[in-house]
Amino acid sequence: MVLEAIRYDRGNLQILDQLKLPHAEVYDDINTSGDAWEAIKHMRTRGAPAIAIVAALSLAVELLIADIPPTAGDTAAFVYDRLDYLVTSRPTAVNLADAVRKLKAVVDAEVAKVKADGNGDSIREAYIAAAEKMLVDDVRDNEAIGKHGAEWIQKNTEFGQNGQVSVITHCNTGSLATAGYGTALGVIRALHSAGTLKHAFCTETRPYNQGSRLTAFELVHDKIPATLVTDSMAAALLKLKGPSERIAAIVVGADRVAANGDTANKIGTYSLAILAKFHGVKFLVAAPRTTIDLQTKSGADIVIEERPGNEVTLVKGPKWVAVLDEVDLSSSETIKIAASGIDVWNPAFDVTPAELIDGIITEVGVVEKDKNGEFQLQNVFQGLTNGNG
Numbered sequence: 001m002v003l004e005a006i007r008y009d010r011g012n013l014q015i016l017d018q019l020k021l022p023h024a025e026v027y028d029d030i031n032t033s034g035d036a037w038e039a040i041k042h043m044r045t046r047g048a049p050a051i052a053i054v055a056a057l058s059l060a061v062e063l064l065i066a067d068i069p070p071t072a073g074d075t076a077a078f079v080y081d082r083l084d085y086l087v088t089s090r091p092t093a094v095n096l097a098d099a100v101r102k103l104k105a106v107v108d109a110e111v112a113k114v115k116a117d118g119n120g121d122s123i124r125e126a127y128i129a130a131a132e133k134m135l136v137d138d139v140r141d142n143e144a145i146g147k148h149g150a151e152w153i154q155k156n157t158e159f160g161q162n163g164q165v166s167v168i169t170h171c172n173t174g175s176l177a178t179a180g181y182g183t184a185l186g187v188i189r190a191l192h193s194a195g196t197l198k199h200a201f202c203t204e205t206r207p208y209n210q211g212s213r214l215t216a217f218e219l220v221h222d223k224i225p226a227t228l229v230t231d232s233m234a235a236a237l238l239k240l241k242g243p244s245e246r247i248a249a250i251v252v253g254a255d256r257v258a259a260n261g262d263t264a265n266k267i268g269t270y271s272l273a274i275l276a277k278f279h280g281v282k283f284l285v286a287a288p289r290t291t292i293d294l295q296t297k298s299g300a301d302i303v304i305e306e307r308p309g310n311e312v313t314l315v316k317g318p319k320w321v322a323v324l325d326e327v328d329l330s331s332s333e334t335i336k337i338a339a340s341g342i343d344v345w346n347p348a349f350d351v352t353p354a355e356l357i358d359g360i361i362t363e364v365g366v367v368e369k370d371k372n373g374e375f376q377l378q379n380v381f382q383g384l385t386n387g388n389g
């Protein structure tokens, strides 16, 4: 069975509650933009592309049930208001802001056609069709990212030329973080499907453990050969030299790629990029064009979301029953793993400077730096790249 973070039919939207994973697969109904805002804020739905699509579709569902005055102008004002609210749920990931901008443009174009005092039905219809298209496009784009990334790794890494490669990934970038297939995990999936993946290593991704809870769950679910490591083990892993252990590349996702290639992603990504550079391992960012933000010139302009300290000091989950080596799904425990009274800094993301990134894998190909050592990311919006797999 294919893992689905988002289930959608016109009028019905469900999300897989990612706080209950990996122990239980529970789908929650999302009927309004308020439901989506809560789900995003409390991390029940995750990953930059998935967040954008859940937000967009939540309003598509709400528009079918909301009591809005019938004119086009009123419907457009309602959509604008809800979109402005939704965008506040996750500040760092740009896909949501990008989706909001595109959906507003669709609404504006429709209002221009029917005029503000015209019928609001065509605004609803245009909005719903545009939100539904985002769901379909994301899966197609991720499959293309997987293909380009796998081909690039095959061509450009030492062990790729000999057959199989091993890679490290971080955080949550698979079907659970997108509309399907995944970005960085999509590249791993494509390598695996082609028979060229030796092994995937996923980091735990402290403090929220998206790697051990979600990526590990997806790798096991899809029977991809994989090993979990804590974030602090990455350097030791990269030092292994044997042909069967050596890592060819680190592939991560992104929440926002600035115009110069600086990339915001889950906290810990920057450390991995530094480790990759030191060990001479390729460092790749896999992201659809919806994650590239040409308006943000560099990483210095990216707002980093800070989250509550108790995400670092507390660990939650069901009880483990030692004699059975199983979890008791009817139980839930919260354990404190830090000294009471200690101050906590909990940035959810960090920024990896472009100089540490070897390639940005998009759905139109892999962007490499030009002869001046700079990414020309504006070219991808014309469908152009310089390092296609």
Ligand SMILES: CSC[C@@H](O)[C@@H](O)C(=O)COP(=O)(O)O
Pocket (backbone or CB within 6 Å): 045, 046, 047, 048, 049, 093, 170, 171, 172, 173, 174, 177, 178, 182, 183, 184, 210, 252, 253, 254, 255, 265, 266, 267, 348
């Ligand atoms: C394909 S998703 C890329 C990123 O969004 C992902 O790596 C990440 O940082 C997810 O963080 P999360 O806080 O779980 O939404």
